[in-house]
């Protein structure tokens with residue numbers, strides 16, 4: 536009797552152990568699955584971050600600056616609209632939205648307009664945008680403006696004013712950039728459209744593509760900037776000229792007024808009885 540009870544107890548313990556093991560295995564496997572899913576999620580996130588890292592924010596900014604200064608004013612002047620297929624179109628800059636949300640309060644204080652945090656420099660704010668607001672980036676293909684940097688001379692603009700060591704001209708790089716430059720001209724301003732598109736195609740080739748050469752000293756952006764750079768200097772010159780003119784007219788007015796007063800006084804003096812009597816005595 537006692538032996539049979541012991542046997543039942545042992546079987547119950549075995550069943551209990553088995554049940555505990557089964558429950559633990561289930562929980563463990565679900566935990567592993569959750570960890571795997573979390574890892575996959577993180578991996579996807581890091582993949583998307585990698586996609587973003589492949590496009591340089593600072594070079595995209597330089598490219599955008601060049602387009603705004605050396606191309607857009609001329610395109611606007613002609614009343615032409617660059618299509619969305621044109622990689623130089625402002626809409627094709629994946630950082631456009633974020634750049635608009637950056638606010639420079641002063642050179643040493645930058646604010647994120649998404650969350651109103653402030654930073655000591657633009658670089659810190661850029662890092663914040665990368666870390667906190669990367670979900671707001673559109674990582675579609677062909678939206679990396681930095682990719683056209685070779686064609687539109689980003690390095691030249693970024694190194695302007697810096698004492699750079701003279702580099703040997705790489706013919707292979709020059710040919711590649713010139714080819715990219717010409718393909719941009721043809722996709723943004725298709726010559727077959729004729730008229731304005733043809734004119735702008737020609738303009739683009741002269742402004743950006745001709746300087747892709749190893750021969751001689753190529754002039755970058757020979758058609759110049761379409762943006763009036765020294766706007767404040769121009770305003771100051773205008774104000775200075777207006778002030779000079781005002782002073783000149785005031786001086787002329789005062790001089791004429793004095794002359795009139797003197798002439799009137801002389802006339803009155805001539806009419807004086809003593810002077811009149813002296814005059815009549817002489818004759």
Ligand SMILES: [Zn+2]
Pocket residue numbers: 647648649650651652663667668
């Ligand atoms: Zn923020």
